[in-house]
Amino acid sequence: MSASTAPLLSVRDLKVSYTAGKQILKGISFDVGATEFVAIIGPSGAGKSTLIRCVNRLVEPTGGEVRFGGVDLLKLDEAEMRRQRRNIGMIFQEFNLIDRLSVMDNVLTGRLGYMGNWRSLFRLYSKDDIAKAVALLDRVGLIDHLDKRADALSGGQRQRVGIARALIQAPRLLLVDEPTSALDPKISREVMGMIRGIAREFQVPVLCNIHDVDLALEFCDRVIGLQDGLKKFDGPPAGVDKHALADIYSMEVL
Amino acid sequence: MVAAAEALALAAEQRHAQRIAELAASRKSARIRRWARNGLIAALVLWSVEAIVIGDTDWSRITLPGVWSAATRFIDFDASILLEMWQPALETVLMATLATLLGAFMAIPVAWLGANNISPLGRFTYLMGRVLMTLSRSVHEVVWGLVFVAAVGLGALAGVLAMAVRSIGFISKTVAEAIEDVNPGPVEAMRAVGANRFQVLMFGIVPQVLPTIIGNVIFEWDVNIRRSTIMGLVGAGGLGLALHRQMAAYNYGGIATVIFTILLLIIAGELISAWARRRVI
Numbered sequence: 230m231s232a233s234t235a236p237l238l239s240v241r242d243l244k245v246s247y248t249a250g251k252q253i254l255k256g257i258s259f260d261v262g263a264t265e266f267v268a269i270i271g272p273s274g275a276g277k278s279t280l281i282r283c284v285n286r287l288v289e290p291t292g293g294e295v296r297f298g299g300v301d302l303l304k305l306d307e308a309e310m311r312r313q314r315r316n317i318g319m320i321f322q323e324f325n326l327i328d329r330l331s332v333m334d335n336v337l338t339g340r341l342g343y344m345g346n347w348r349s350l351f352r353l354y355s356k357d358d359i360a361k362a363v364a365l366l367d368r369v370g371l372i373d374h375l376d377k378r379a380d381a382l383s384g385g386q387r388q389r390v391g392i393a394r395a396l397i398q399a400p401r402l403l404l405v406d407e408p409t410s411a412l413d414p415k416i417s418r419e420v421m422g423m424i425r426g427i428a429r430e431f432q433v434p435v436l437c438n439i440h441d442v443d444l445a446l447e448f449c450d451r452v453i454g455l456q457d458g459l460k461k462f463d464g465p466p467a468g469v470d471k472h473a474l475a476d477i478y479s480m481e482v483l
Numbered sequence: 484m485v486a487a488a489e490a491l492a493l494a495a496e497q498r499h500a501q502r503i504a505e506l507a508a509s510r511k512s513a514r515i516r517r518w519a520r521n522g523l524i525a526a527l528v529l530w531s532v533e534a535i536v537i538g539d540t541d542w543s544r545i546t547l548p549g550v551w552s553a554a555t556r557f558i559d560f561d562a563s564i565l566l567e568m569w570q571p572a573l574e575t576v577l578m579a580t581l582a583t584l585l586g587a588f589m590a591i592p593v594a595w596l597g598a599n600n601i602s603p604l605g606r607f608t609y610l611m612g613r614v615l616m617t618l619s620r621s622v623h624e625v626v627w628g629l630v631f632v633a634a635v636g637l638g639a640l641a642g643v644l645a646m647a648v649r650s651i652g653f654i655s656k657t658v659a660e661a662i663e664d665v666n667p668g669p670v671e672a673m674r675a676v677g678a679n680r681f682q683v684l685m686f687g688i689v690p691q692v693l694p695t696i697i698g699n700v701i702f703e704w705d706v707n708i709r710r711s712t713i714m715g716l717v718g719a720g721g722l723g724l725a726l727h728r729q730m731a732a733y734n735y736g737g738i739a740t741v742i743f744t745i746l747l748l749i750i751a752g753e754l755i756s757a758w759a760r761r762r763v764i
Contacts, residue, residue: 285675314677325668329690338686342677349682391672398676 235299236260237434238284238402243293245279253279255458256293261402266428266435268445271455272478277438280455281404284436285317286310298401315342318395318433320424322407324387326394328380332371335379335390336362339397358397365393369423385416392423396431403428405437409444417441421448442474560743561729561736568725568744574639575721575748578714579707582643586650586707587700593619593655598662601684612659620652624710628717639720646707646714653706654699661695662688697763705756712745722748 238261245254253276261267269277282288284295286302295302302313318339326335340358341349348354354362366372369389374382379390388408395403405424409417425448428435439445445452446466454462454469454477461477462469596602597612627645635641670687678686715723722745729737 287671287674311677311679314675317675319672319675321668321672323668325672327669327672327686327690329693330686338673338678339676341673341682341686344682346679346681349678350685394672394676404675 235296236262237298238436239294239296240284241294241296243280243283243290243295245276245283245288245290253458254283254290257455257458257460259453259460259463261434261436264429264432264434266425266448266450267437267453268449268451269436269438269453269455270440270442270445270477271461273440274457275455276458277440277455278406281406281436281438284402284404285314285319311342315398316401318398318400318403320388320391320395320403320405320408322410324384324391324411326379326387326390328378330379331376332366332379332382332390333359333362333375336366336393336397339394342398361397362393365396366390368396368427369393384412385420388412388416388420389423392420392427396427400433403433403435403437405435405439407438407440409439409441417444424448442469556735557739559736559739561734561740564729564737564740565744568722568740571715571722571725572744572748575711575723576708576752578639578642578711578721579646579704579752582646582711583650583700583704583707585643585647586703587654587696589647590651590654590658593651594658594662595684597655598659600663600665601688612655616652616656616659618652619648619650620656622649624649625713625717628714628719632718637718642711642714642719642721645719646710649710650703650707654696654703657699658692658696661692665691694763698760701756701759701763705752708752709749712748 240260241258243254243257244252246252257276257280259267269280271277279288283290284297284302286295290303293303297313297317300313302310305313327338330338334352337352337354337358340354344354363372363375366375369392371382371386371389371393374386379387382390388411403424408420408424412420421444424435424437427433437445437449446469449466452462452464452466452469453460454473456477456479462473464473593612593615595612596608597616599609602609602612624645627649628642631641631644631648635644665688669691670683673683673687711721711723712726713723715721715725715727718724718727722741726738726741726745729741
């Protein structure tokens with residue numbers, strides 16, 4: 230396979246064990262193409278969250294390969310990995326904003342990977358970054374909240390700050406970890422719709438953990454089903470029938 | 484078959500009864516141990532009273548009129564020096580403020596070392612941080628004062644340094660504990676954007692512990708006002724020096740005046756720090 234046709238993200242035989250003996254991921258393989266929106270579904274404890282964190286090495290895998298743009302991320306040292314993380318945006322279940330900072334300052338932290346210690350200490354962001362942050366906050370509908378403290382916002386608004394923070398990185402891949410678990414059903418659909426719309430607009434592929442199967446089927450192009458650290462399903466949403474769900478969630482069905 | 488089953492049941496019953504008897508007996512020995520322990524504590528207390536209070540006191544000196552006249556000497560409040568008190572009082576406040584700021588500044592690296600989730604070289608630097616905290620706290624401020632008077636000479640500078648070093652322990656310990664309790668979410672988010680260790684610290688952790696830092700620094704300022712009123716006793720400036728002079732002159736009324744000033748200052752410090760802490764937290 231030549232470099233130009235290689236998938237953006239290619240995971241091979243990924244294994245993780247936390248404490249001795251307990252294996253969380255038992256050899257997972259899949260690819261994510263240039264503009265795909267991939268959902269990872271599965272029961273709690275299946276390893277969804279661990280899988281997504283192995284891609285940017287917030288969790289350290291114990292074996293396998295994670296190729297991102299042709300580079301095996303698991304072979305990089307700390308500094309090289311930091312440079313790769315700048316290209317991978319992440320959106321979190323609990324938003325993970327810095328509560329005491331303003332909405333603007335939160336979004337601008339997405340640029341820290343490009344800044345030195347002195348400039349980040351005094352929050353001396355470039356004019357360009359500031360302009361980008363304002364434009365993105367306008368895009369996610371928070372233009373009237375720039376100077377509010379992050380903890381003064383509602384859950385849906387906080388998640389939109391999180392989305393803007395990931396986008397200001399100009400990422401080549403978005404990792405999304407249960408973006409809607411902390412939100413009510415209506416806001417959940419809005420947030421999912423926004424992530425999908427933005428992914429298309431910015432041409433970014435998405436790898437998204439989501440326990441809500443209906444949301445996954447509605448918003449994603451492809452579904453990966455995970456159970457007990459193993460891949461049980463990989464295909465289009467149309468293929469997720471009763472049989473496939475029974476297979477993925479077999480422990481709960483039985 | 485039936486007989487065997489009965490024999491088994493009987494054996495089980497006997498074991499059970501035996502266990503109950505053992506437990507009952509152990510209750511009794513627990514009671515004996517408790518009495519022995521309490522008796523030992525009582526004996527120790529009596530022995531200390533005998534050795535220290537009864538044996539070590541000059542009882543012939545303690546007569547009702549004697550104690551009365553000595554105590555009433557302090558009532559003769561010396562108002563003439565009251566106006567001279569403002570200068571050492573101001574010096575005391577300035578010493579406390581400088582010492583607190585300096586101590587807080589020095590506490591930052593100690594807290595960094597002593598918080599086990601961010602300590603740079605793991606166990607080794609963590610223990611180093613903890614040792615520094617204990618060292619600062621376990622040596623009394625007057626002893627630190629003696630050390631710094633010897634090092635930099637008599638005067639307020641020695642007092643400032645002594646209190647600053649004494650402040651490191653409390654501030655760094657509370658801050659380190661706050662760091663260990665931070666919400667890991669923002670830390671994770673900062674790592675995910677490609678931030679380096681310093682940036683993760685500045686953005687993921689510092690904003691979360693800032694209220695703790697400010698609150699405890701204000702509290703420590705209040706404590707340092709108290710401390711700085713006695714630093715003069717070892718020659719390290721402030722109201723303590725005024726107290727020392729009045730004592731050296733056997734001017735009991737003057738001692739009362741200094742103590743009164745100290746009391747006013749401490750009350751003022753407490754009010755200000757309570758107000759400031761409410762504003763921050």
